[in-house]
Amino acid sequence: MRPATPVTFVATQxxxxxxxxSNRRILELQQVTLVVLTLMMAPLSLSQAQDRGTPYGExxxxxxxxxxxxxSPVDQIDSSNFGNLEVAWTWQANNFGPEVDYQMxxxxxxxxxxxxxxxxxxxxxxxxxxxxxxxxxxxxxxxxIRWERSMRQNYGKGVAYxxxxxxxxxYYTSPAFFxxxxxxxxxRHIEDFGAPVAIDGFPQTGVVDLLxxxxxxxxxxxxxxxxxxxxxxxxxxxxxxxASSPPIVVNGTVVIxxxxxQGYNQTRVENxx
Numbered sequence: 001m002r003p004a005t006p007v008t009f010v011a012t013q014x015x016x017x018x019x020x021x022s023n024r025r026i027l028e029l030q031q032v033t034l035v036v037l038t039l040m041m042a043p044l045s046l047s048q049a050q051d052r053g054t055p056y057g058e059x060x061x062x063x064x065x066x067x068x069x070x071x072s073p074v075d076q077i078d079s080s081n082f083g084n085l086e087v088a089w090t091w092q093a094n095n096f097g098p099e100v101d102y103q104m105x106x107x108x109x110x111x112x113x114x115x116x117x118x119x120x121x122x123x124x125x126x127x128x129x130x131x132x133x134x135x136x137x138x139x140x141x142x143x144x145i146r147w148e149r150s151m152r153q154n155y156g157k158g159v160a161y162x163x164x165x166x167x168x169x170x171y172y173t174s175p176a177f178f179x180x181x182x183x184x185x186x187x188r189h190i191e192d193f194g195a196p197v198a199i200d201g202f203p204q205t206g207v208v209d210l211l212x213x214x215x216x217x218x219x220x221x222x223x224x225x226x227x228x229x230x231x232x233x234x235x236x237x238x239x240x241x242x243a244s245s246p247p248i249v250v251n252g253t254v255v256i257x258x259x260x261x262q263g264y265n266q267t268r269v270e271n272x273x
Contacts, residue, residue, distance in 0.1 A: 054066070057072070058110050059108075059109055059111075061160075061248070062246055089132065091133050093120060096121075097119075097121035097122045098121065101121050105154075105244075106119065106158045108128075109159060113130070114129070114130070117159070118157075118158060122140050123174055124139065125138065125172055125187075127187060137186070138187065141180070142200065144176050144199060144233075145231050146175075147176040150175035150177075151240065151259075152175050152244040158246045160246045160248055162249035164193075167184070167185070168185065169181050171246070171249065173256055176233070177210045177233070177243060178197070178207055178209055178210060181206045181254075182206065189205055189206025194206055194207045195209075198230055199231050211233055215228065221238060224238060241259070242258070243256060243257055
């Protein structure tokens with residue numbers, strides 16, 4: 001396990017408690033940046049553990065821990081030293097897509113000394129060294145018609161983390177509604193997971209097309225009576241489905257939510273399988 005680091009995301013603390021403001025967005029000269037603040041203090045001790053699935057000082061879930069508390073008990077930063085914080089580095093997300101993504105809704109996770117997040121309309125997965133801001137690895141899903149038609153391109157909220165045979169795995173769902181399982185250390189798709197996708201550029205392992213099982217025995221699709229095209233996905237005439245939130249991993253099972261065609265003003269009763 002890598003040693004802990006005194007780096008933290010934009011954070012604040014009241015005298016009674018410390019609370020990460022994990023959803024703060026920073027725009028600098030119309031450029032989306034990830035800003036990290038550092039305080040020259042002793043590293044956190046990972047030997048202190050929480051009872052909610054997250055070692056002390058880490059942020060392993062979109063909402064901090066398996067209970068979704070959005071809380072961290074770390075106490076390095078308080079009212080007496082908050083004014084001494086300085087910007088250690090900035091990380092630019094401008095070029096992770098065809099245009100700058102001003103939404104930047106992702107909550108980065110902090111796991112075993114590394115930051116993980118998604119960036120841009122492509123929802124590129126990124127691993128970052130929290131000490132220096134260096135990009136350690138990235139993964140960008142190949143272009144598909146499904147991505148081009150997705151209504152949730154720039155709503156990626158982060159990644160999920162789990163362990164498989166003793167290795168850390170980063171899980172994320174793309175705007176085109178594929179599930180990817182990536183080695184947390186190397187950035188390569190893991191073996192013996194998923195199935196090959198018949199689209200140029202996709203890995204032969206470590207990815208799952210989430211649509212075929214949903215379409216199977218679904219009345220509107222059966223009536224459509226056309227061969228399935230993994231590049232095109234569900235015809236718009238039948239419906240639409242994607243995901244913006246990351247999966248969650250529960251007892252070794254990856255659970256995936258979904259986003260409908262519209263979030264507020266639905267135009268049809270049934271728009272997803």
